[in-house]
Amino acid sequence: MTTMDPATSNAPEMTFTVLGVLDAALHSSNVAGAVPHIAHDVVRKHTAINGLYIGLEDYMPLILGPRRVPPIACPAANTETSIAILTSVGFGQLTGTHYIEAARALKPDIVIGLADLIIGRPPGVKRRSKMVDRTHAYTQDTLERLYGDSLAESEKASALFFAPILPLDNTQQSLYLEDLEGEFRHRLFGLALYESASLSLVPEGLGSLPRLLLSEPSSPQDLLREISLGADLLAAPFVDAASDSGIALDFSFPAPSSAQHNAAQPLHLGFDLWSSVHTIDTSPLREGCACYACKHHHRAYFHHLLSAKEMSAWALLQIHNHHIIDLFFAGVRDSIQRGSFEEDVEIFNRAYASKIPDRTGQGPRLRGYQLPASAAHQPPRNPKAYGRLDDVVQKLAESESSVATPDTDSEGLEKHGFAEKA
Template sequence: MALEDFIEKKSPPILSAPPTLARPLHAFTGFPRDMVTIMGPRRCTPVKTPVGNGSQSLSIWTSTGASTLPIDTYAAHIEALGPDIAIAPAELFHTSVRPPAKKLVRMADRTEEWVARFLKPSRREKLRESGTAVFAPIVGVPHHVQWQYLKQLSEDELDALVGLAIYDVKLLPAVLEHYKPLVPLARLSLHTVTSPQQILEQIAAGVDICAVPFLNTTSDAGIALDFTFPPPEGPHEHPLALGTSMWSPEHVTSVTPLAPGCQCYACTKHHRAYIHHLLNANEMLAWTLLQIHNHHVVGEFFAGIRAAFAAGPTRFEELSEQFVATYEAEIPLGSGSRPRARGYHFKGIANQPKINESKWANLNDGGEGAEGAVRPSDATSESARAARSATETPVVPDESSVELDKKGFASKEEGGALVN
């Protein structure tokens, strides 16, 4: 979870939880106690902000627009919410994935300073007492640029750390080779992945926990994931698809589950035809059921990975090779519309095309441009309002309740008389 999703107001409701609760974040979100919560300052992957970070603050993008989050304020919110895992603040890429050398040095220096500020002695004790595990960030800059910061982690901050949050998995081999005290720490990957094959690559590189942001985008695209680990036994004439588009007309009358043999709620209670109907009706339940299903598929995928490691590292390598050979390399793209995007889903740019399609159209017999038609671009003009009043029922009546009652409001006519 990202703190920026909860602090759009001056007095965030998430901070109003009673301080007596052992896990305020679990109580506010409704998550069960056995579910591990991970909180960082920004989303994975974050939306670009209008300006970069300050020397003592992060630039964030809330649901109401851009804002700043001081490092001390972020630390105080973490203390108050008590997540299971807290990611220390880091200076990340802003607009370019290949910034100049001067920017790379500043990223390493600021991250070093912010982590030390986040882990000051008085705060370490509070986080330890609340049971919050701190993961130190490793930013995506070359090793020779941030070696001093990594040395600080392995010497000065080690006793306060439980894990590492890695923004570039390619740096992990160098970290494990040169900083042995950091080897026992858990490794969380915040390096964006777009397929299960990339997850397997990260795990093979030494990652313990993976962020899987493609779950949301896949569900929004109307795709039901369909892959398993270990993969199904072959031979297969063609590589298997990693998912199925529920927008396809072939599902109109299909009463089969989203994936064969799946035991998730969506597959045991509903079928493809129902999901297809919901998508075409733009019902939010469609994407909710797809999210439930896709989370279950990915959960079983990780369960299979853990079982493979229990059988030995070589078993995991064998099954990973089989998985790559069995499935297509990319998740299919959806062919329909997605849920309506909100302002915090993207950063607007100049001359950007319209993100959301209009949910209404001219239904007059004359078609577009017919007399009396209401165009979206004319919606605020006086003539458009006059035309709309002639073709649509006003949402709010012009008369008072007394006048409406006299005219027989909410009555029906039987035998020439009005009956309430």
């Protein structure tokens, strides 16, 4: 295995056992070892995806982490020796021992250390100190059991360890950071961060390490901002979200020169294929696009597939959208090498809209991890098919009031000869 030199600062290329990963680069998220909607052979033939982030509930990793990206909030709390995760069989606790055994057995290129994170809400003051203490203990135990001096060279793990940096101020995790700079430094090959604000807070002694950012950017502008702050490897969950929403991405970096002077009408980052304007549109998703989807199909066909809820619609869209994001990162690397990255970012921000179009159609069937966790006061997953008849009673009362009715009872009607037999 060829590894990056920990003493070099943000090396332009990190070479692992199988793949060369350039900086900056995207690592695609996946479900159960596969990119959503795309089979393994299609990934090999028709995409340029060269890295996967795989949570421990999945398999065949290049980058091994304990949680999905983006992470799922779990009802259970983390403990001194384990963290709460969502697996394919429900919520559970992932112990440090199990995680270390998995790292040894799966032999990933990168293993991300366990971190005591609070998902979905800010931690309290007392909880923050506990987060730091637990993460420090997780990291110390993992490093010792994977690369400890008591292990023979053949017993030491081959994976590169990326230490987690908590989404807290440096002062709140100062002791942990000091140990990362000192006692643990010779065993670290990178850092895993969970929000872009942490990129500017990395201590000087750790500044030369590659930075893997596991945040949730919602647009390419967010990716550019994170790269400018120092991120080397990034996640882009908005690509999968766009495919699920029936949106074809349509942007490039640097921005086309024709868009630089038209700031009053910015270019769209994508377009909604659910829209009826594509019903008879036989143009490709993007003019000149070399992806499989654009070479073989047109917008009207995509609109038909989505309307018919054909699974191939999302598979083809995923191929196209990943092709767009691959070209985007290739453009970013070229821009950095030319020394024009900051200028190109400014032009891109002026040329394109600030957000991806909103979803208008219905996406594919929800996967289990996309459903809200079962807990108290959770909204129902689906609207009720049946309910109380109070609204029906009210409607009947209103309809009866508009019909002419006699102001007497049945006996009075009989006296007047109503319903008498002949």
